[in-house]
Amino acid sequence: MTFGIDIQNLTVRYPGVTAIDDLTLKLEGGKIYGLLGRNGSGKTTLLSLIAAYRKVTEGTILVDGRTPWENEELTQEIGLIRESSDLVIEGENVKGILRRSRRFRPRWDDEFAQRLIDLFELPLNRGVTKLSRGQRSALGITVGLASRAPLTMLDESYLGLDAPSRYAFYDVLLADYIENPRTIILSTHLIEEVSRLFEQVIIIDRGRLVAYDDTESLRMRGAAVVGPAAAVDDFTTGMTVLGEKRLGGTKSVTVYGDIDPDARSVAADWGLELSPVALQDLFVHLTKGDPA
Amino acid sequence: MFDDRSPIYHQIAEAIKNDILSGELGADEQVMSTNQYAAYYRINPATAAKGFQQLVDEGVLYKRRGIGMFVSSEARDMLLSQRRERFFADVVEPMVAEARVIGIPLDDVVARIQTLKGRESA
Amino acid sequence: MSSLTYRRARASFLDLSYGLSKALVLFVAIVAVIFLVIGLIVALFQDGGDGSESIWENSQYATRYFPLSMGIMITAAYLPVAVASGVTRRSFGWAGSAIVVAMAGVMAVLEAGGYLVEYGLYRAVDETPTFTTPHLFDHGYQFWLIVPEVWIVVAANVAGGWLIGSAYYRYGWLGPTLALPLLLLPLLAVEAIMSVGWAGAAMDDLGVERLPVGLAIAAAIAVLALTLAGIQRFIRTIDLRPQKA
Numbered sequence: 001m002t003f004g005i006d007i008q009n010l011t012v013r014y015p016g017v018t019a020i021d022d023l024t025l026k027l028e029g030g031k032i033y034g035l036l037g038r039n040g041s042g043k044t045t046l047l048s049l050i051a052a053y054r055k056v057t058e059g060t061i062l063v064d065g066r067t068p069w070e071n072e073e074l075t076q077e078i079g080l081i082r083e084s085s086d087l088v089i090e091g092e093n094v095k096g097i098l099r100r101s102r103r104f105r106p107r108w109d110d111e112f113a114q115r116l117i118d119l120f121e122l123p124l125n126r127g128v129t130k131l132s133r134g135q136r137s138a139l140g141i142t143v144g145l146a147s148r149a150p151l152t153m154l155d156e157s158y159l160g161l162d163a164p165s166r167y168a169f170y171d172v173l174l175a176d177y178i179e180n181p182r183t184i185i186l187s188t189h190l191i192e193e194v195s196r197l198f199e200q201v202i203i204i205d206r207g208r209l210v211a212y213d214d215t216e217s218l219r220m221r222g223a224a225v226v227g228p229a230a231a232v233d234d235f236t237t238g239m240t241v242l243g244e245k246r247l248g249g250t251k252s253v254t255v256y257g258d259i260d261p262d263a264r265s266v267a268a269d270w271g272l273e274l275s276p277v278a279l280q281d282l283f284v285h286l287t288k289g290d291p292a
Numbered sequence: 293m294f295d296d297r298s299p300i301y302h303q304i305a306e307a308i309k310n311d312i313l314s315g316e317l318g319a320d321e322q323v324m325s326t327n328q329y330a331a332y333y334r335i336n337p338a339t340a341a342k343g344f345q346q347l348v349d350e351g352v353l354y355k356r357r358g359i360g361m362f363v364s365s366e367a368r369d370m371l372l373s374q375r376r377e378r379f380f381a382d383v384v385e386p387m388v389a390e391a392r393v394i395g396i397p398l399d400d401v402v403a404r405i406q407t408l409k410g411r412e413s414a
Numbered sequence: 415m416s417s418l419t420y421r422r423a424r425a426s427f428l429d430l431s432y433g434l435s436k437a438l439v440l441f442v443a444i445v446a447v448i449f450l451v452i453g454l455i456v457a458l459f460q461d462g463g464d465g466s467e468s469i470w471e472n473s474q475y476a477t478r479y480f481p482l483s484m485g486i487m488i489t490a491a492y493l494p495v496a497v498a499s500g501v502t503r504r505s506f507g508w509a510g511s512a513i514v515v516a517m518a519g520v521m522a523v524l525e526a527g528g529y530l531v532e533y534g535l536y537r538a539v540d541e542t543p544t545f546t547t548p549h550l551f552d553h554g555y556q557f558w559l560i561v562p563e564v565w566i567v568v569a570a571n572v573a574g575g576w577l578i579g580s581a582y583y584r585y586g587w588l589g590p591t592l593a594l595p596l597l598l599l600p601l602l603a604v605e606a607i608m609s610v611g612w613a614g615a616a617m618d619d620l621g622v623e624r625l626p627v628g629l630a631i632a633a634a635i636a637v638l639a640l641t642l643a644g645i646q647r648f649i650r651t652i653d654l655r656p657q658k659a
Binding site: 076 | 419
């Protein structure tokens with residue numbers, strides 16, 4: 001079972017700042033989405049609204065065609081892990097947190113949870129406040145994945161995990177997704193590591209949608225044009241320029257948008273080099289500017 | 293395994309083509325399922341499926357319903373002739389251009405090729 | 415209430431009880447031991463005479479304010495984990511109300527039991543415990559009056575704590591601190607109607623007539639029910655707090 005999401009004209013204002021700015025977005029069910037944005041871009045707010053942690057005040061959010069706020073049938077099937085600290089109560093141990101999830105999550109898989117606990121070497125009897133940052137993240141991932149919610153959202157849930165644990169997380173996420181297809185949204189700003197897991201990527205900046213496309217299409221849409229400054233300037237006139245660098249007479253300009261074959265042959269004639277841009281760089285360019 | 297130079301699904305297709313050309317994958321041999329492939333290389337299953345679909349469209353692989361995908365019997369010959377067609381454009385012409393740019397006389401290049409040819413036949 | 419809401423509220427109630435029970439059991443044990451020890455000391459070092467004042471009566475403050483402090487924690491500690499577990503605020507509200515009633519029930523049984531034991535002990539040495547604060551009952555064996563009194567008053571305290579805790583969670587420290595007298599109003603109202611605690615003593619000093627027991631209980635339950643309904647409505651508007659950085 002998977003849930004699609006339909007967001008229309010969503011706006012959230014905090015005192016002094018617009019966290020989500022007239023966002024409209026439609027996600028099909030059953031895919032792994034990457035939600036990319038800088039700190040403070042509105043990622044967590046957006047996910048919190050989808051999971052009914054917060055009430056929508058302007059615009060609408062529909063999950064599986066229904067409004068999540070105070071809708072028990074729906075909320076029990078929506079999981080959001082925000083850096084895992086919502087899950088814990090001082091004085092509880094890991095076992096207690098798992099007991100609660102078993103109680104409340106209709107699709108909870110105990111055996112899978114135990115496998116994750118073993119994988120991350122989580123101490124079952126340790127108090128949650130004594131866990132390291134990485135262990136807390138691992139606990140959040142364990143709860144998030146073992147709940148098997150048809151809509152599973154993990155917000156920066158790898159923080160504090162070392163590289164081997166992160167890769168173990170990516171592997172187990174992918175394997176479990178293949179076995180139990182569901183809608184998964186991972187928010188991150190460590191893009192390079194995970195971008196290949198995403199079927200589609202959503203980039204938001206200052207609460208606005210900057211890009212939303214298949215990961216591969218998006219990756220191919222950016223290009224770095226390198227060559228003599230004058231030629232580069234001529235070539236990139238009229239294109240969406242994301243950034244430029246200059247070294248002596250050579251200039252490198254990052255453009256965003258499809259470059260058709262004709263343009264490519266022009267570039268070759270002019271002695272310009274066109275090279276792809278890593279998703280991480282594209283992200284940096286698309287979200288550059290003063291932080292919100 | 294993969295880099296950022298071209299779409300991943302394109303690179304997946306290329307990798308399987310290389311396996312067929314090198315003989316690692318024989319005619320009518322079953323290839324990994326897209327899910328196995330995705331899990332193994334840590335990529336999204338939809339992306340992997342796109343790469344496999346490209347190969348089916350090109351006639352390199354064929355599907356057997358409910359079983360999986362197999363290398364078609366003419367795949368290797370087809371790929372060989374494609375690569376041969378592209379060889380001069382993709383390999384020789386850029387080599388000649390590069391030799392010009394950095395000032396290596398074409399005679400030297402030809403001489404080197406002759407040497408390599410001699411070594412091979414010896 | 416739909417069957418799903420009932421099931422989830424029940425699960426949430428069990429979750430809350432599980433979390434609060436450890437502290438509650440510890441509290442009951444400590445109260446019992448402390449008053450046992452005090453009782454022994456008094457019995458050993460005081461010779462008859464005016465030693466007929468109830469010692470156990472002093473436990474009423476502990477059995478009111480400790481549950482009140484637990485009430486303060488209900489929303490702050492448990493609402494986020496409930497919502498993060500996919501429980502609606504509605505179900506959580508029902509669970510919280512059930513906790514208010516259950517926790518007060520435990521205290522009522524504890525208090526009534528204590529009075530009964532004390533009465534027995536005093537009678538064994540030909541004394542009768544006397545009380546220094548206003549109550550619905552006159553004698554320690556009257557558990558049919560003690561249980562409803564303690565139950566309702568403690569429930570009002572837990573509910574009061576829950577209301578205050580929820581307000582702090584929702585509005586931060588400034589507003590609720592200024593509004594504290596207002597937030598305490600439902601609790602004071604119940605104590606006044608029941609003519610117990612500070613409100614009861616103040617009314618006695620002012621010479622206000624007490625309500626008949628039956629009417630007092632009915633009116634207090636009504637105020638309590640209104641308070642819980644109000645908290646439920648309020649809780650349903652609460653957004654989870656943003657993450658701490």
